[in-house]
Amino acid sequence: MRIAVDAMGGDFGSSPLVQGALQALKERDFALVLVGDEQVIAPLIPAECKQKVEIVHCTDFITMEEGATSALKRKESSIYLAIEMLKNKQIDAVVSAGHSGATMSLATLKIGRLKGVSRPAICTLMPRIDAQKSLVVDAGANVDCKPENLFEFGIMGHEYATAILNYPKARIGLLANGEEECKGNEMTKAAFDLLKKHPSFIGNIEGNNIFDANVEVIVCDGFVGNVVLKTSEGVADSIIFLLKKYIKSSPIGIFGALFMKNVFKKLKKQIDYAEYGGAPLLGVDGNVIICHGKSNAKAMKNAVFQAILAVENNVNDKILSALEKYKI
Amino acid sequence: MRIAVDAMGGDFGSSPLVQGALQALKERDFALVLVGDEQVIAPLIPAECKQKVEIVHCTDFITMEEGATSALKRKESSIYLAIEMLKNKQIDAVVSAGHSGATMSLATLKIGRLKGVSRPAICTLMPRIDAQKSLVVDAGANVDCKPENLFEFGIMGHEYATAILNYPKARIGLLANGEEECKGNEMTKAAFDLLKKHPSFIGNIEGNNIFDANVEVIVCDGFVGNVVLKTSEGVADSIIFLLKKYIKSSPIGIFGALFMKNVFKKLKKQIDYAEYGGAPLLGVDGNVIICHGKSNAKAMKNAVFQAILAVENNVNDKILSALEKYKI
Known part of the structure; x- marks a missing residue:
């Protein structure tokens, strides 16, 4: 299982985001993909973890002050790259504490909605x-x-x-x-x-x-x-x-x-x-966990656990079946 | 100044409603009109207060389970009588812990809205x-x-x-x-x-x-x-x-x-x-304070104080002027 963590865009910089992801890695077995500035991220990873961590380097990210729509054009931003990987099935889930509107827009437009869902929801x-x-x-x-x-x-x-x-x-x-x-x-x-x-x-x-x-x-x-x-x-x-x-x-x-x-x-x-970790974005055809901008390491760790659970339990398949069963 | 208290319809019977009104009477100078069952209310009033208290007798009241609209037909109910007195300027304010929907409907339809108000609000x-x-x-x-x-x-x-x-x-x-x-x-x-x-x-x-x-x-x-x-x-x-x-x-x-x-x-x-007492119903052409059904004596006392303040400060005149000044 491969989980991508957007290591940029949180209110307190990359450190708590990376720390939280690494804490999750100590407790559960998965491959961690950190998307963000290698120069900032690499020094935060202890030698014994390096084997399980891949860094996808980028320096751009969507700040909280920017409009969500601008995210669609910022193809080198951390969340764009993470969502792109999810779309291409290179990873199983994305966790982000960055601009939630940007994450939602990108997830909805690039990954698309589950069949039967008119609007994804947090x-x-x-x-x-x-x-x-x-x-x-x-x-x-x-x-x-x-x-x-x-x-x-x-x-x-x-x-x-x-x-x-x-x-x-x-x-x-x-x-x-x-x-x-x-x-x-x-x-x-x-x-x-x-x-x-x-x-x-x-x-x-x-x-x-x-x-x-x-x-x-x-x-x-x-x-x-x-x-x-x-x-x-x-x-x-x-x-x-x-x-x-x-x-x-x-x-x-x-x-x-x-x-x-x-x-x-x-x-x-x-x-x-x-x-509690983060909030899943339900209704998109992939596992996306949206975290509070102020997330600390503990919140990020728990958000990564949520992502793992969502993948393990095939939540989206269950949603698809239920929507089909109860369709209006 | 004459304040009517609906002594019926609260969740805990007449006792806390009457007690609260009497407590207010000890601290402030006004005439208290209690609307409700005389047989229940009269024994609750100590001899030294009797001079300042008038009872308007009735036995009917709107229960919390009834629809608000039924209040319009129940001309012998406590809230109907209280609102009727307010309409006829026999009293200056009404305080009720009874069915709030009934109080609102009666106040709006019988007393009417202030000029410039399309919808009264709590x-x-x-x-x-x-x-x-x-x-x-x-x-x-x-x-x-x-x-x-x-x-x-x-x-x-x-x-x-x-x-x-x-x-x-x-x-x-x-x-x-x-x-x-x-x-x-x-x-x-x-x-x-x-x-x-x-x-x-x-x-x-x-x-x-x-x-x-x-x-x-x-x-x-x-x-x-x-x-x-x-x-x-x-x-x-x-x-x-x-x-x-x-x-x-x-x-x-x-x-x-x-x-x-x-x-x-x-x-x-x-x-x-x-x-805090109760919640004023703003936008009707009279002073109406709506209280929680679970109001205890203290809440009722404070609600009566609110009613007195509303009368003393001519809140409705000020609302009228402001609506005229800022009208769309």
């Missing part, structure tokens, strides 16, 4: 109270959606949850402003009617259900999905900020907190995005 | 890290919106934030999937162009900005607003659930937590919805 893993994960599909790829798109998101998310997260029975919920069938906007109401065809569809769910372990696959458009992700991050960050502030402002609080280190560590681990 | 207060509050408009009244609706939500929220929350310069942000002007869905992009007219508009904001004290008025449609509210509640509840779980699972954690009681109390106070 599938983000969210923490929940039982230490398992739920999936939000779409987490940002498609801001304006049609009911059919949401229907496909549900099917793709269900197959991913079953194949990769090992849920024996993943439930699909449609994110809405109330649980009753009459709730929703015009678009989600029409999506509700389509999703009813799927035996795992449990109806409308609300924002709090994302975390309460009563649903595994949360379907929404990419605008709402992005708002949900950012809102969740904002609440978690605010609570941690306030906890720290109140602890620091009281000597007795500081004393108490010394005994709570393990508690805070466990909490941090459970809500830390780095534990 | 304006929910959210906690933020600086212990001030931000406003989300619309938090659930209108699931399918046009750009003009969002423009009006921004203006109404801005006037409310200035008049009631005392922000000398409240900033208006449009909730989107990215900060750049190019981000947003078709509807929010068009709303962006309209909101540009307002000098306090700062452009697109993201979900995390709701809490970071960089924006006061967050504009979105009611579908997204409801998802934001429920997601925020879900994240906060989950973190508190996990904290408790991890503390309980470790003796040393339990010991440390004993010294953290004040820290947790401060945190709870800052993120407790009851501190």
